[in-house]
Amino acid sequence: MGDLEDVRNTGLALALGSHEKPENHLQLDHQEKKKGKKEKFSLKYDNLFPSLTLGPSEVLETTTYGQLPDTKMDVGKVCGESVDLQKQASSVSGVSSFSNSSSIKKERESGGEEVEVERVSSRVSDEDEEASPRKKLRLTKEQSAVLEDSFKEHATLNPKQKKDLAQQLNLRPRQVEVWFQNRRARTKLKQTEVDCELLKKRCESLTEENKRLQKELQELKSLKSTIAAPFYMQLPAATLTLCPSCERVSSAGDGSSTNPFSIGAPKPQYFYNPSPIHQQLAS
DNA sequence: AAGGTCAACCTGTGTC
């Protein structure tokens, strides 16, 4: 999170408004909604989507959060453990889900068909008799698919859902729970990356906008020096007032003048205040 | 061998 925090902590935040939250924000499960707890996960990014209001042109592209790239599940390469599923489910051991005798590797043939190739791992066979405390379990394609579907429905599980899923998949509830925890973490990581990219783009865009405004400012300054001063002198003194925010002279009218030299034109509303223009014109 | 992926684990925190 370091990068993102860094970005957030820069002055950039001053220019950020909030956008609508992404459509595909993960849903809180009913339990969380009811309790109102753990909202961090789905709400944490709600204020992260900046809106650019610095300049007149809203040219930035919108990022489609609904198309958040899904986490690669690598399901085509998972090792089939289904032969051990029943054993796993019925086991009471904390490491019951590991098959020590052999692993079954699914390999993709040229036609895309998957065949299960039993592969005896030398490492595993070395530890055949002694159950290692931590062996790598790969969920089957089917298990992953069901878990994914379930995750799309709700990013968190209540105890009953967890139990049902575990039963359906021949996994221990703890495994289902862990899978969901890891899945949420992966989703959040992806979202963070997306947000980071978006902030980068916003930052670049604001920099460009700033450059453009600076250039515009220079042009206006040169115009002011050649034209504005004589123009002031022709105005009756009673029609001139001071702009309260930047203490610049403005005409006392309604401020809706379209005269390009009218300094009392409506003040642009910038998130970032004072704007470079106001700062420099005031100097 | 290096680096990536991911299930499993550990720890701290918030909620009830």
Add this chain to the structure above:
DNA sequence: GACACAGGTTGACCTT
């Protein structure tokens, strides 16, 4: 105190 979760880490396995 039990429980669920986030965040970080570990270690097995896989790919390049």
